[in-house]
Amino acid sequence: MHTTRRKLMKSLLALSTMAVAATAWAGYNIWSNEYTFSQKQLQSAIESKFPQQLRYAEVFNVNLKNPRLTLNPAQNRVLTQVNVSVLSPLLLAAPLNGAITLSSGLRYDKASRAILLDKPTVDSIDFSAVPAQYKQQLSQIGTIVAEQVLKDYPIHTFTSDELRLSGKTFEPGAITVQPDGIAVEINES
Numbered sequence: 001m002h003t004t005r006r007k008l009m010k011s012l013l014a015l016s017t018m019a020v021a022a023t024a025w026a027g028y029n030i031w032s033n034e035y036t037f038s039q040k041q042l043q044s045a046i047e048s049k050f051p052q053q054l055r056y057a058e059v060f061n062v063n064l065k066n067p068r069l070t071l072n073p074a075q076n077r078v079l080t081q082v083n084v085s086v087l088s089p090l091l092l093a094a095p096l097n098g099a100i101t102l103s104s105g106l107r108y109d110k111a112s113r114a115i116l117l118d119k120p121t122v123d124s125i126d127f128s129a130v131p132a133q134y135k136q137q138l139s140q141i142g143t144i145v146a147e148q149v150l151k152d153y154p155i156h157t158f159t160s161d162e163l164r165l166s167g168k169t170f171e172p173g174a175i176t177v178q179p180d181g182i183a184v185e186i187n188e189s
Contacts (some may be wrong), residue, residue, distance in 0.1 A: 028162070028186070035172070037115075037156060038181040043069045045155040046080055052149055056141050060088045063095075064145060076177045077103045078117065080150065084127075086141060096134065098127030100142045102150055106182065108172040113163065114154035115175065115184065120146040 028035050051065040063085040070079045080102045087095040101124045104117035122142040130138065163170045163186075173185035 028165075032183075033186050034183045035158075035162070035186055036181055036183050039069065039071060042071075042078065042155055042181065043067075046153075049149065049153060050082070054144065054148060056144055059090055060086055060137070060141060062086050062141055062145065064100075064149065071177050071179060071181070072103070073177045073179055075103075076175075077105055078155075078177060078182075079103050079123065080120075082145070084141075084145070086138065096127055096130055096138070098125065098130070098138070100125050100145055102142075102146050104150055106155075106175040106177070108175065108184070109152075109154075110171070112154065112157060113160075114157040115172070115182075117150045117153045117155060120150040122146055 027037060046067045046069050050067050051063065054062040054064070056062055064082045065085075066083045068081045070081070072079055082100050082102070083097070084100050085095045085097050100122060102120045103123045104120040107116055107118040108114070109116050122139070122145075125135075125138055125142045127134075127138055158172070163172075169189050170186045171189040173187045175185075176183045
């Protein structure tokens with residue numbers, strides 16, 4: 001009976017130690033071996049990149065602001081809709097205002113220990129009341145925005161402490177977009 005009680009006490013002590021370690025490792029779920037980020041955390045990471053001002057072909061001034069992040073679990077992608085204002089002497093006197101929706105995958109970069117937006121593409125460009133002759137240029141501007149602003153943008157950089165627990169080193173693995181955030185599988189390296 002004494003041995004059983006001792007084993008139970010050791011098990012409870014081990015569980016409480018792991019629970020304390022897990023709370024210190026915010027976002028890490030010891031039971032599923034995943035590090036999770038909420039949609040709110042991802043939104044904050046994207047917001048820090050904006051507002052942006054770009055110049056395209058030396059004649060277009062492109063202003064980007066108010067990013068809104070949504071998640072697409074079915075395609076394992078992150079969507080970012082951004083308000084866009086384009087001003088150019090080649091266009092009307094007033095800026096063209098609209099929105100661009102960009103879709104990005106996610107990947108882990110071992111060298112920087114960061115979760116990066118991967119291969120962003122333009123899903124849609126919405127400029128209401130824009131003459132047809134400008135649509136091709138706006139599409140090209142959207143592609144430039146995807147490449148210059150979001151390609152390889154880090155949404156989280158792990159600290160060395162986040163990738164170490166109880167003397168073991170871990171490495172992020174598969175990244176899964178979920179309805180309310182993302183989950184990053186953590187594997188022992």
